[in-house]
Amino acid sequence: MFITSLRFDDDSFLKRTIPKERTDVPITQALLKNESIFKEKVDYRGVPVLSATKYIEQMDWGLAVKIDRSEAFATLEYIGKITIFSLVLLYSSFVVMSILISNSFVSRLAKLSSHTNQIAKGKLAPAVSNMGDDEIGNLGKNISEMGQSIRKYQNEIVQNAKLTAIGEFAAKMAHDLRNPLGVIAGDLGFIKMEDRDVTNEKKQAYERIDRSIARIDAQINDILNFVRDTPLNKRNHMLKPIINDVIDNIIIPDDVTVSILVGDVKIFCDKEKISQVFENIITNSIQAMEERGKITVDARDSKDKTTICFTDTGPGINSRDIGKIFDLMYTTKKKGTGLGLAICKKIVGQHNGEISVKNNPTTFEISLPK
DSSP: OOOSOBTTBTTOTTTOOOOTTOTTSHHHHHHTTOOOEEEEEEOTTSOEEEEEEEEETTTTEEEEEEEEHHHHTHHHHHHHHHHHTSOHHHHHHHHHHHHHHHHHHHHHHHHHHHHHHHHHTTOOOOOOOOOOSSHHHHHHHHHHHHHHHHHHHHHHHHHHHHHHHHHHHHHHHHHHHHHHHHHHHHHHHHHHHHOSOOOHHHHHHHHHHHHHHHHHHHHHHHHHHHHOOOOOOEEEEEHHHHHHHHHHHSOOOTTEEEEEEOOSOEEEEEHHHHHHHHHHHHHHHHHHTTSOEEEEEEEEEOSSEEEEEEEEOSOOOOTTTTTTTTSTTOOOSTTOOSOHHHHHHHHHHHTTOEEEEETTTEEEEEEEEO
16 A cells, blocks of 8 residues: 555555555565565556665565656657767767766665665654655655654654553552542541641641642542543633633632733633643643742634633743643653643643743643634
8 A cells, every 4th residue: 555645646645555466566576575676667557667675674664766667768768869860979978968867866766765774774864855856856755754754653652652651550540549548638637627736736737738638639630631531512601701710729829910811702612621721721820930920811812713821920931841841741840740731732632722832921822713
């Protein structure tokens, strides 16, 4: 099965196939691990071609570089006819031109061969450039696109592996931690209720235990929320009440001000999930500002989308981190799970929206389609 478009078949991608018995076709030779240069083969159209083949073992892919024999030798045949009626000088010019053409042809094939060798070794080299506009040039572009696709698939494999590990870990953690955590919380409540002599030191100790229990429970919820893939219940909602409800559910420090500059804007969303995104971003802003500063929530409404902006007066995000903060398991916090913003990105993606961040000042932007 072809995984690229073909020069003479634009609709070949994942559709056009060649029977494995057709060993006279170069791509079949490549899949049979026969790496060679073939002079007497035909392509998928049955047209005679010159070709070179390569087998990429890691992907179990075959690669065939080919050009029509008639096209490859058209110039030579044309010049050959002229030489019959030309002088020795014209014949000499033909020889010189043939050498130049051959060198260009061979050098470009060598460049493609080197690039595919790098891909075969797992090294995703930069895109092939300056290959011309003929079939070899088009092949170079296809190889570059193939390299980009491999890089994308590798990233997806890594992400899926992480998700699998998180799923297994989440199931074990929920079983191993939730029950004893509930016992601790319940017994603590009983102790506090029965304690008739609550000193200031005891009160502070109880509060520290409560915060620790809440932090562990939140981390468990982060993992389980990321693993769960529940369907969306999307409806039109007024944005401002959602943000107000989120603010009411968060403990806002005395030195933090939240300014909501949202008008009569509607968003099409799953209210519970989008509230989780807003709560995560606002909580992150409070932590980034070290519980002192201002958070501004604004919204821009257009014909096809709504953009919600969360801006804080914190120190900003380090330039080496800003491109990675939405990555799974990536965190700059000493006590973070690396899931909060990854969950935000996943939920926004489920809404067919986009989430981004920029500095000066730190601003998270969420765009949701109508």
